[in-house]
Amino acid sequence: MADIFEKIKANRGPIGMHATASHGYFTFPKLEGDIGPHMNFRGKEKLNWSLNNYLGLANHPEVRKADADAGANYGFAMPMGARMMSGNSNYHEQLERELADFVSKEDAILVNFGYQAMVSAIDCLVDRHDVIVYDAESHACILDGVRLHMGKRYVFKHNDVEDCEKQLIRATKLAEETGGAILVITEGVFGMRGDQGCLKEIVALKKKFNFRLFVDDAHGIGTLGKTGAGTGEEQGVQDDIDVYFGTFAKSFAMIGGFIASDAQVVEYLRYNMRSQIFAKAMPLPLVVGAIKRLELIRNHPEFKDKLWEITNALQSGLKAAGFEIGPTNSCVTPVYMSGSIPESTNLIYDLRENYNVFCSMVVYPVVPKGMIILRLIPTAVHTMEDVQYTIACFSKIVDKLKNGEYMSETIAKV
Numbered sequence: 214m215a216d217i218f219e220k221i222k223a224n225r226g227p228i229g230m231h232a233t234a235s236h237g238y239f240t241f242p243k244l245e246g247d248i249g250p251h252m253n254f255r256g257k258e259k260l261n262w263s264l265n266n267y268l269g270l271a272n273h274p275e276v277r278k279a280d281a282d283a284g285a286n287y288g289f290a291m292p293m294g295a296r297m298m299s300g301n302s303n304y305h306e307q308l309e310r311e312l313a314d315f316v317s318k319e320d321a322i323l324v325n326f327g328y329q330a331m332v333s334a335i336d337c338l339v340d341r342h343d344v345i346v347y348d349a350e351s352h353a354c355i356l357d358g359v360r361l362h363m364g365k366r367y368v369f370k371h372n373d374v375e376d377c378e379k380q381l382i383r384a385t386k387l388a389e390e391t392g393g394a395i396l397v398i399t400e401g402v403f404g405m406r407g408d409q410g411c412l413k414e415i416v417a418l419k420k421k422f423n424f425r426l427f428v429d430d431a432h433g434i435g436t437l438g439k440t441g442a443g444t445g446e447e448q449g450v451q452d453d454i455d456v457y458f459g460t461f462a463k464s465f466a467m468i469g470g471f472i473a474s475d476a477q478v479v480e481y482l483r484y485n486m487r488s489q490i491f492a493k494a495m496p497l498p499l500v501v502g503a504i505k506r507l508e509l510i511r512n513h514p515e516f517k518d519k520l521w522e523i524t525n526a527l528q529s530g531l532k533a534a535g536f537e538i539g540p541t542n543s544c545v546t547p548v549y550m551s552g553s554i555p556e557s558t559n560l561i562y563d564l565r566e567n568y569n570v571f572c573s574m575v576v577y578p579v580v581p582k583g584m585i586i587l588r589l590i591p592t593a594v595h596t597m598e599d600v601q602y603t604i605a606c607f608s609k610i611v612d613k614l615k616n617g618e619y620m621s622e623t624i625a626k627v
C-alpha cells in the first residue's frame with residue numbers, strides 16, 4: 214500500500230517541483246523594509262511593483278498610528294471566541310454598517326480571510342438542488358467554493374456573455390427539474406489579466422433568466438468606481454450585484470474582508486456561514502484598523518486619482534514602447550512576452566539583480582507553455598520616474614530576450 218508521505222515526496226506538485234531551485238528567490242522571496250515602491254530584497258533596494266498596496270495605505274502615517282494604538286489598547290486576543298458565541302463587539306458592527314454603506318448594500322458581514330470567505334459563502338448560499346454558473350478563469354477561491362457544491366455547475370468561457378447565456382439556458386432547464394435556483398459567480402477584476410468582468414452584460418441577462426449574481430471584487434474595491442466602491446459602481450450596476458465580496462488584502466492593505474448584500478441574505482450568512490460561525494472573530498485591532506482605512510478611502514479620493522495617474526502612464530508608456538499588455542482595463546498591468554521557463558527565470562534574475570526592478574512573474578502551468586507574464590501592480594505611491602525607469606528597463610530586457618541572451622538549459626542559479 215502507498216504511503217502518503219512517500220507520494221508527496223515523489224510528486225511535489227506543479228510549483229513545488231521547482232522549490233529546490235527557486236525557494237527564496239522566485240518563490241517565497243523576502244521583501245524587507247517599509248511597504249512601498251522601494252523595498253529591500255536580499256539586502257539591496259529594489260523598485261517594487263509586486264504588491265497590491267493600490268492606494269498606498271500600507272504605510273500611511275494615520276494607518277500606522279491607528280494600527281499601533283489599537284494593538285496597544287486592545288491586544289490581538291480581543292475579542293475571544295466566534296462572533297456568534299462571545300466574540301462580537303460594537304466596532305465589528307460599526308465596520309459592517311460602514312462597509313455596507315460604502316458599497317450601497319443593506320448590510321455586510323466581516324470575514325477573517327477573503328479566500329476562505331468566498332469558499333464558505335458559496336457553500337452557504339447553495340444547496341444540492343441549486344445550479345452554479347461561473348466564469349472559467351475564476352480565482353481559486355471561487356473554484357474551491359464551486360468544488361464544495363453538491364449540485365450541478367456550468368462553467369462559461371472567460372468573459373464570454375454568449376456562452377454565459379448558453380450555460381444559463383442549461384442551468385434554467387436543470388433548476389426547473391430539481392426545484393433549485395441559479396447562482397452566477399464572476400469577478401469584478403480578473404487579477405491575472407486585469408480585465409473587468411462583464412458585469413453589465415451579465416446583469417442584462419437578468420431580463421431573460423432568473424438568477425442571483427455574486428461578484429468577487431477583490432481588485433475592484435478601492436480602485437474602481439467614482440467613490441472607489443468597485444467594479445459594480447464603475448459599470449453602473451452595483452444595485453444588480455446581489456452578493457458583493459471585497460477583500461481587505463489589497464486596497465485596504467490589511468487582511469480579511471466582507472460580504473455585502475440585502476439584510477436578510479447577510480443575516481442568513483451570519484448564522485450559517487461555516488468559516489465564520491466556527492472560527493474566532495477578527496481581532497479588534499484589525500477591525501479598528503479597517504475602520505481607519507475605510508475613512509481614508511472615503512475622504513481621500515486623491516489616492517485613487519494618483520493610482521490612476523500612475524496606472525495610465527505605465528500602461529500607455531508600455532504600449533507606446535511596443536509591449537503587449539492585453540485587455541486590462543484595471544490597474545493590474547500584465548506584460549506578455551514569449552519564452553521558455555529557463556529564459557523567464559534568467560530574465561527575472563537580470564531584471565532584479567542588474568536593473569533592481571522587482572515584479573512578479575507568471576509562467577506555465579498558470580499560463581500556457583511558452584508565455585511569460587511580468588505582472589506590474591501600480592500604486593498611488595509610485596512616481597512618474599519609477600514608471601519611466603521601468604519602461605526603459607523592460608525595453609532593454611525584451612531586446613535581450615529576443616536576441617536569445619537568456620537562453621540556457623538551466624534555471625538561473627540563485
Ligand SMILES: Cc1ncc(COP(=O)(O)O)c(C=O)c1O
Binds near residue numbers: 327329331431432468
Ligand atoms: C480575485 C480574488 N479573490 C479572492 C482573493 C482572496 O482574498 P484574501 O487575500 O483576502 O484571502 C484574492 C486574493 O488573492 C483575489 O485576487
